[in-house]
Amino acid sequence: MKWKSLAATMMLAALPFTAQAVEPDEILDDPALEARAREISKDLRCVVCQNQDIDSSNAGVARDLRLLVRERLVAGDTDAEVMEFVRARYGDYVLLKPPFKLETYALWLAPALLLLFGAGTVIVVLRSSRARSVADKLSDDDERMVAEILTAENEVSS
Known part of the structure; x- marks a missing residue:
């Protein structure tokens, strides 16, 4: 300290x-x-x-x-x-x-381009995670099967 x-x-x-x-x-x-x-x-x-x-x-x-x-x-x-x-x-x-001229465009525009690139990356990542979570949902038959398995395990352990 x-x-x-x-x-x-x-x-x-x-x-x-x-x-x-x-x-x-x-x-x-x-x-x-x-x-x-x-x-x-x-x-x-x-x-x-x-x-x-x-x-x-x-x-x-x-x-x-x-x-x-x-x-x-x-x-x-x-x-x-x-x-x-x-x-x-x-x-x-x-x-x-x-x-602000041709030789200095990069100095002036780079921050805005980097910001846009970062925002685009965030949007793509959020969209792909949202699509992935929709695809990961179980169908009704799958949910029933999981419930049966969990019920059977609870009965065995009791």
Whole structure:
């Protein structure tokens, strides 16, 4: 029991460290630029962590991307230009919300297709079990025979 509470305490203690991965040396002096960098970083995927934005990832690649975003903002790029620059370098995969186009159809449609496949599987299984239970019912003659056998066994055991 002690191990469980120790593990829970350690996980709770680690939460503040995972929430902010931006290092102090990355933060821009201009608060407006830093706020823009944070917003852009929340829309970019860490290519190592996959479903984590670069703003909260501790991976080295995420740090490089955060620095790149800040570098582009200091150079005078708009938010859209920064996003396009990063997308041009890393592809649509780096965007947490990729555009809906031929190359990304699988990303957008896979969850719905998997849901439909799962629902179809459930329906097929339920129907086959229902059909099987109907087929397993005894005819009247079979039920009479079973009743006779059970009656005969009860008389023998008494």
